[in-house]
Amino acid sequence: MEWGPLLGGLLTLAILSYLWKENPVYRLAEHLFIAIATSFSLVVNWDTLVKPTVQTDILKNGRWDYALAAILGLLIYTRYFPKVAWISRYPLSFWVGYGAGYVLSFSPAPLIKQINDSFIKFAATDKAGALLVGSTINNILFFLMLISALMYFFFTVRRENPLVGYGASFGRWAIMIGLGAAFGNTVMARISLFLGRLQFLFGDWLHLVK
Amino acid sequence: MNIFERMQKIDPRVIYIIFFLVLAIPVLFPAPLPLATTKETKMAYDFVEKMPEGSVLWIGADYGPSTVPEMGPVSKAVLRQAFKKNLKVVIFPMWQDGQALMQNFAEEIGKEMKKEYGKDWVNLGWRNEAVSVLRLTTDNILSATAGVDWAGKKLADMPIMQNLTALNKDQVAGIFEFMTGNPGAAQYLERVVEPKGVPMAVACTAVSAPGEMPFVRSGQYKGLVNGLRGAAEYENLVGKPGKANAGMGAQSYGHLAIMLFIILGNIGYLLKRSR
Numbered sequence: 455m456e457w458g459p460l461l462g463g464l465l466t467l468a469i470l471s472y473l474w475k476e477n478p479v480y481r482l483a484e485h486l487f488i489a490i491a492t493s494f495s496l497v498v499n500w501d502t503l504v505k506p507t508v509q510t511d512i513l514k515n516g517r518w519d520y521a522l523a524a525i526l527g528l529l530i531y532t533r534y535f536p537k538v539a540w541i542s543r544y545p546l547s548f549w550v551g552y553g554a555g556y557v558l559s560f561s562p563a564p565l566i567k568q569i570n571d572s573f574i575k576f577a578a579t580d581k582a583g584a585l586l587v588g589s590t591i592n593n594i595l596f597f598l599m600l601i602s603a604l605m606y607f608f609f610t611v612r613r614e615n616p617l618v619g620y621g622a623s624f625g626r627w628a629i630m631i632g633l634g635a636a637f638g639n640t641v642m643a644r645i646s647l648f649l650g651r652l653q654f655l656f657g658d659w660l661h662l663v664k
Numbered sequence: 665m666n667i668f669e670r671m672q673k674i675d676p677r678v679i680y681i682i683f684f685l686v687l688a689i690p691v692l693f694p695a696p697l698p699l700a701t702t703k704e705t706k707m708a709y710d711f712v713e714k715m716p717e718g719s720v721l722w723i724g725a726d727y728g729p730s731t732v733p734e735m736g737p738v739s740k741a742v743l744r745q746a747f748k749k750n751l752k753v754v755i756f757p758m759w760q761d762g763q764a765l766m767q768n769f770a771e772e773i774g775k776e777m778k779k780e781y782g783k784d785w786v787n788l789g790w791r792n793e794a795v796s797v798l799r800l801t802t803d804n805i806l807s808a809t810a811g812v813d814w815a816g817k818k819l820a821d822m823p824i825m826q827n828l829t830a831l832n833k834d835q836v837a838g839i840f841e842f843m844t845g846n847p848g849a850a851q852y853l854e855r856v857v858e859p860k861g862v863p864m865a866v867a868c869t870a871v872s873a874p875g876e877m878p879f880v881r882s883g884q885y886k887g888l889v890n891g892l893r894g895a896a897e898y899e900n901l902v903g904k905p906g907k908a909n910a911g912m913g914a915q916s917y918g919h920l921a922i923m924l925f926i927i928l929g930n931i932g933y934l935l936k937r938s939r
Contacts, residue, residue, distance in 0.1 A: 499760075663694075
């Protein structure tokens with residue numbers, strides 16, 4: 455008998471039992487999950503971060519400069535000692551400055567391309583120059599929904615202005631349709647995850663399906 | 665009290681049981697419904713298919729165990745396609761768990777297709793502050809990874825690394841990013857795709873797909889595989905239906921059940937309001 459699938463199967467059922475009502479078996483499985491996830495995270499961090507960095511990078515490959523970063527990182531714990539707590543601002547300021555610089559260097563390029571892509575030609579044609587009706591309607595809808603969704607968040611002009619009022623109202627519908635599509639995808643994703651569990655229960659554990 | 669009014673007050677647990685049966689029966693007795701391939705999945709498939717034999721496919725393994733039902737099948741399908749085309753596969757995880765998950769998938773498919781670790785594929789391994797390490801790989805992979813793979817083996821000794829020094833368009837034919845959140849495709853866009861011009865296709869969970877679609881339209885992604893459905897389409901394109909296809913029948917019946925519940929619930933609500 456394979457103990458892994460048996461244990462996994464029983465724990466899956468224990469977690470799903472919450473759908474019926476809260477019960478001690480569910481609580482046991484929940485506590486086990488949190489404990490195992492914490493231990494797993496510790497072991498993974500040790501194996502993939504601490505050990506290779508110290509053993510391979512620093513000791514074996516001589517990257518002693520890594521130790522400087524470790525010292526800077528450790529300084530953050532000075533905040534537990536009121537007299538020297540001010541030192542903890544140095545690693546924090548380094549981290550914030552590094553993060554801000556990094557984001558400002560790299561983030562604008564993909565976003566600018568997105569803005570460029572919003573300026574589209576309404577009439578879509580194929581290679582022979584014939585009008586593609588479906589794509590043209592899509593392009594017009596895209597433009598209308600983009601502008602009206604932006605209008606919904608435009609608070610400088612009062613909604614009494616008919617252009618802004620009707621535009622914002624259409625924008626609200628556009629946002630609701632967008633959120634509806636996102637919600638539909640979320641439902642699909644959650645079903646997929648549950649199916650993964652069912653495939654495990656019926657396949658790996660009970661061997662009822664291949 | 666008519667049937668619709670009674671359904672308004674139905675115990676949620678009854679719905680759970682019905683839903684469990686609707687999903688479990690097709691898993692036990694598969695009855696798949698027809699599945700059309702979406703344009704975005706076909707684009708992603710063609711993107712890999714058009715890569716020259718022997719070129720490098722960079723794989724971003726950025727997901728954890730919680731999304732394996734969606735991301736596992738498509739990972740295997742892409743690896744199978746890449747190995748079939750004799751592409752050199754370089755795995756780079758920005759998620760700690762992604763390292764072990766993609767390693768297991770590559771070992772499984774690699775063994776099946778007689779591919780050798782170090783020669784045909786390699787796992788560079790997860791590094792702390794992986795997003796910065798990703799940026800560094802565009803300059804020098806050996807320096808960015810301290811010269812070792814996920815298990816501490818020297819990269820310089822591996823045949824696959826002999827002509828691969830940096831992640832750029834001259835040395836890497838393309839990126840296939842498997843993402844479920846942050847870090848993920850956005851970091852590749854900012855640090856590799858835009859500045860270095862390396863093309864990229866993405867596979868993501870269905871939750872993330874609506875947010876990623878604009879990048880396909882703008883041409884920043886060369887294709888997008890959307891959740892389990894996209895994975896099933898990809899499996900079909902590769903010609904080896906697997907777990908995603910097995911789940912798609914149940915997925916479709918589940919959606920039908922949800923639609924039915926919503927319609928019945930709304931009819932009941934409208935009837936109640938009209939009285």
